[in-house]
Amino acid sequence: MYAKKLYPLKLNPIYKEKVWGGRTLELLDRTLPGTSNTHIGESWELADLNQTSVSGGGGSPEHSLIANGEFSGQTISELIQSLGPAITGSLPLTDSNSFPLLVKFLDAKTNLSVQVHPSQKYADAHEDAFLKSECWYILHAEPGAVIYKGVKEGTTEGLFRQAIKSNTVEELLIKVPVNIGDCHYVPSGTCHALGQGILAAEVQTPSDTTFRVYDWGRTGRELHIDAAMQCMTLGPAETSKYEPNITTDGQYASRTQLITCKFFNLDRYIAKSNFTDPLTNNEPIVWMFLEGSGHFSCDASPHIAFEKGQTFLIPPNISNLTVEMSEGTTWLETTFPQAEPDTRIA
Known part of the structure; x- marks a missing residue:
């Protein structure tokens, strides 16, 4: 019924200022908002979230706008409501009838916080938390750039909590050098951080629930240590499969x-x-x-x-x-x- 009406939908980016962001998205020929001092950390390319976390997306709903053709100006949420399977096929939607994917570009001028995303078990027990597994594709990496993915063998919750207090968390993290074209899967529960000097594409489950556990000495941003420890998988991240x-x-x-x-x-x-x-x-x-x-x-x-x-x-x-x-x-x-x-x- 709708096959002759539909076409490839260009999506408007949704920019997010972040303390760790920069202007490296200009490498994608983007005209960024603000001035050279405006730190753009994220560009949400495809989003259909009825709620976001205050510490992540800002707390408000985020729905991508269509930028071309007959449906220009409508949100992806509105199209799904009006056209249903013509847009989503047989994909199972989220519990809020939203598109089951969140896609971003990330610009890490400085290190992102060390963080953990909720497991399904944690999300099932907390209505304001949602499962989040993701991957990073490296588009640009400064010399010596690394990601942090998993914690060293033998790390216990007690050792990790002590490292937070003593500002030595980095010593427990597994540091992985990255180059352009590398791709890493980061399943929920993995202690991780995108390192400075990296531009990445991020594909993930439709959640922005993030538990910061360490912020590299930055002040003024909330940490979620207890929640992170409940979700954290201690040890290396086994993701090769x-x-x-x-x-x-x-x-x-x-x-x-x-x-x-x-x-x-x-x-x-x-x-x-x-x-x-x-x-x-x-x-x-x-x-x-x-x-x-x-x-x-x-x-x-x-x-x-x-x-x-x-x-x-x-x-x-x-x-x-x-x-x-x-x-x-x-x-x-x-x-x-x-x-x-x-x-x-x-």
């Missing part, structure tokens, strides 16, 4: 499988010359363009241009949808485990 890092070279593009988990799949594509692809996705997909340009074409619109730094939600089963792009165009694609296997780049 979620990070296949398998590259397949196809006729028109290469595909690297970055993350495979029960909540979402994340792949990176790099287009070769003469890239043209008919898209026949039966579930929604999300594309974040990192380099290059091109355009979509479908019955609802013959030409929908895209370029570096833009994010699109592509509803399922769009009538006669094709995409063309320049050589070297690079994008991240988020799909869902219940979707049909992708055989386009086989």
Whole structure:
């Protein structure tokens, strides 16, 4: 019914100022709000949250706005309410009937707080907390950049609490050097932090519940030590089974499988010359363009241009949808485990 009406939906970013943020999002050809002294830490690319945490998203609801075509100015929430499965396919929505994904860019000019996200057990027992598992794809990394992922073997709750008091938490964290193109899965319960000098794409479950446990000596921001300790998985983060890092070279593009988990799949594509692809996705997909340009074409619109730094939600089963792009165009694609296997780049 809606196939001829629907088209790839360009999403307006929602910018968040953060004490640890900077202006590195300009590398994605973004015109950022404010001045050079305005610290933009996050760009929410796809958000459909009826509530956010005060310490994370600011406490108010956040719903991405559509930036193109007939639905321009409507929120993703409004489209889901009016069009239902035409937008979401067979995806199970959240308990509040929202899209089951939150997608961001993060600019860590300085270290993010050391933090823990709620486990499902904790979220089930606390109505204001929501499960949060996520991944980071590294877009830019200064020399020597690291992430912190997990705590060292033998760390106990008592040792960690003492380290907070003595300002020695870093000594207990596992430090992982990163380079452009690396991708890391961070399951709920992992003690972690994005280190300074990193620009990352973040794909996660639809939650911004964050328990800060250490803030590098910064003052004025609330810590949530007891809640974090209830959720924290002590020890190294065993995530290799979620990070296949398998590259397949196809006729028109290469595909690297970055993350495979029960909540979402994340792949990176790099287009070769003469890239043209008919898209026949039966579930929604999300594309974040990192380099290059091109355009979509479908019955609802013959030409929908895209370029570096833009994010699109592509509803399922769009009538006669094709995409063309320049050589070297690079994008991240988020799909869902219940979707049909992708055989386009086989």
